[in-house]
Amino acid sequence: MNNKILEFSSISKKVFMALAGLFLIVFLLVHLTINLFLLLGDGGKLFTASAHFMSTNPVIKIFEVFLFGGFILHIIIGILLTLKNWASRPVGYNQSNKSKTAFFSKYMIWTGLIVFTFLAIHMMNFYFVKLGLVQPPDGVGKHEFYQMTILLFSNKVYSSIYIVLLIILGFHLNHAFKAAFQTLGLNHNKYNCTIGFLGTAYSIIVAGGFIIIPIYFMFFF
Amino acid sequence: MNLTLKIWRQPSVDKKGKFETYQINDISADCSFLEMLDQLNEKLINDSNGPVDFTKCPVSFDHDCREGICGMCGLYINGRPHGPDSGITTCQLHMRKFKDGDTIVVEPWRSKAFPIIRDLVVDRGALDKIIQAGGYVSVNTGGIPDANSIPISKRNSDLAMDAASCIGCGACVASCANASAMLFVSAKVSQLALLPQGKIEAKERVQSMVKEMDSLGFGNCSNTYGCEAECPKEISKSNIARLNREFIGAKVCYENEVTRAAGGA
Numbered sequence: 001m002n003n004k005i006l007e008f009s010s011i012s013k014k015v016f017m018a019l020a021g022l023f024l025i026v027f028l029l030v031h032l033t034i035n036l037f038l039l040l041g042d043g044g045k046l047f048t049a050s051a052h053f054m055s056t057n058p059v060i061k062i063f064e065v066f067l068f069g070g071f072i073l074h075i076i077i078g079i080l081l082t083l084k085n086w087a088s089r090p091v092g093y094n095q096s097n098k099s100k101t102a103f104f105s106k107y108m109i110w111t112g113l114i115v116f117t118f119l120a121i122h123m124m125n126f127y128f129v130k131l132g133l134v135q136p137p138d139g140v141g142k143h144e145f146y147q148m149t150i151l152l153f154s155n156k157v158y159s160s161i162y163i164v165l166l167i168i169l170g171f172h173l174n175h176a177f178k179a180a181f182q183t184l185g186l187n188h189n190k191y192n193c194t195i196g197f198l199g200t201a202y203s204i205i206v207a208g209g210f211i212i213i214p215i216y217f218m219f220f221f
Numbered sequence: 222m223n224l225t226l227k228i229w230r231q232p233s234v235d236k237k238g239k240f241e242t243y244q245i246n247d248i249s250a251d252c253s254f255l256e257m258l259d260q261l262n263e264k265l266i267n268d269s270n271g272p273v274d275f276t277k278c279p280v281s282f283d284h285d286c287r288e289g290i291c292g293m294c295g296l297y298i299n300g301r302p303h304g305p306d307s308g309i310t311t312c313q314l315h316m317r318k319f320k321d322g323d324t325i326v327v328e329p330w331r332s333k334a335f336p337i338i339r340d341l342v343v344d345r346g347a348l349d350k351i352i353q354a355g356g357y358v359s360v361n362t363g364g365i366p367d368a369n370s371i372p373i374s375k376r377n378s379d380l381a382m383d384a385a386s387c388i389g390c391g392a393c394v395a396s397c398a399n400a401s402a403m404l405f406v407s408a409k410v411s412q413l414a415l416l417p418q419g420k421i422e423a424k425e426r427v428q429s430m431v432k433e434m435d436s437l438g439f440g441n442c443s444n445t446y447g448c449e450a451e452c453p454k455e456i457s458k459s460n461i462a463r464l465n466r467e468f469i470g471a472k473v474c475y476e477n478e479v480t481r482a483a484g485g486a
Contacts, residue, residue, distance in 0.1 A: 009428075009431050009432060009435050009468070010431070010434070010435050010441045010442075011431055011464075011465055011468045011469070012468075012472065013441070014441060014442070014465075015465070015469060081441045081443070084399075084440060084441055085398070085399035085400070085401075085440040085441055085443065087333065087438070087440075088332060088333050088334070088399055088400040088401070088438055088439055088440030089331050089332055089333065089399070089400040089440070090333055091331055092331060093297060093300070093328055093331055094227075094229075094240065094326055094328055095297070095299055095300035095326045095328065096300055097300055097301075097396065097398065097447065098299070098300035098301050098305075099300075099301055099302075099396045099447040099450045099451050100447075100450040101398070101445040101446055101447045101450065102445065102446070105443065105444060105445040105446075106398045106443075106445050108443060175444070178444070179443070179444035182444050182458070182461065182462050182465070183442075183444065183465055184465065184469070185462045185463065185464075185465035185466030185467075185469060186462070187458075187459050187461075187462030187463075189459075
């Protein structure tokens, strides 16, 4: 039995997944802060300046590589772990499990895949447009993110789907936040309540914060 | 009370199984679940005349001490390991938890690592293999040490004792959405890692036991905590966090080659 650092056990995989997840959790806060600039009513000046800074600053460019790495790592390990989990019970129960568990904790792969689908659409709408891989909407430049956002959020169908997906992201984050600490072994009677509270508060703030924006553009803009 | 039982019948590991329905009457609310199954088996024996179909043979189920200590009994009853109560084994479940006219569905533990031997009996040898991989303290021969020569804090002593109350019944695996054995492994790692005698081999032990757990086909922990909810000894999920801590620490710090393998040091 060799003790190689690259010999990935179930716990090692989960640790990498948790670390990548925590990195993504931090990223979401930065993303939300910039998006909330849309509500300032300054014609998108600060939002555009922030978007420009994020897409041109060399330090941010380096972080962008880590961000994509984090997403890919999180998604691939999540799928690998789930496939192993499904294989671990080839014959299921006749009676569905009635043990007391947090409802969404059992469906992380599904909420995760829904969030991934949303992420793909989001990339098509913004990131790939910036790179020139996808054509921007008529009359909008490929760096005019404010105009693209207004166009998208003025579409009520798009905004409604966006809101539903963000609620699902909220449930994903609510379990993920607490689970990441448990996976990293950070469980302590003194701090468990605080971690639980922060997890719930974070998921409500992030999901709620993102949801306010399409509501603003649909009804108050 | 009169009950309808839907019980999983399977002749052996390589044969197909199916649910069979049995009617059983005049069951006392004071008898245990296993005593109710005993009465069903007696009925099946008395009703048989000569060679009978497999489904008319007595139902096989594991049991031994019948007082919640040995960890042998383990049935998945109406969607819950050890049935509709908490902190108990199947033998401690009483029929007063059911109502007259109820239909009770009884299934074996379902996990790739627990192959079905017959009907409701599964082979839980996988848990023994995990113990063989490191769930022990190597003791060389010598004089008996004085009982109080090694100081142990009350807190650690209590936590180790709580972890050591695991009876290895496998309800954690049965209840887990992923058939993961993390609560079992975490209890066995914790009971030794918390004590000075177990600390010496702790880093090697945790790696060996996790490696063995992974190789036996158990799933990964996804922190749903069904294990903690159904554990008859109410082992805390904080042990899983300790296992993770121990494992991360061992992976990062341990320099030597892990030499332990199933079967001994």
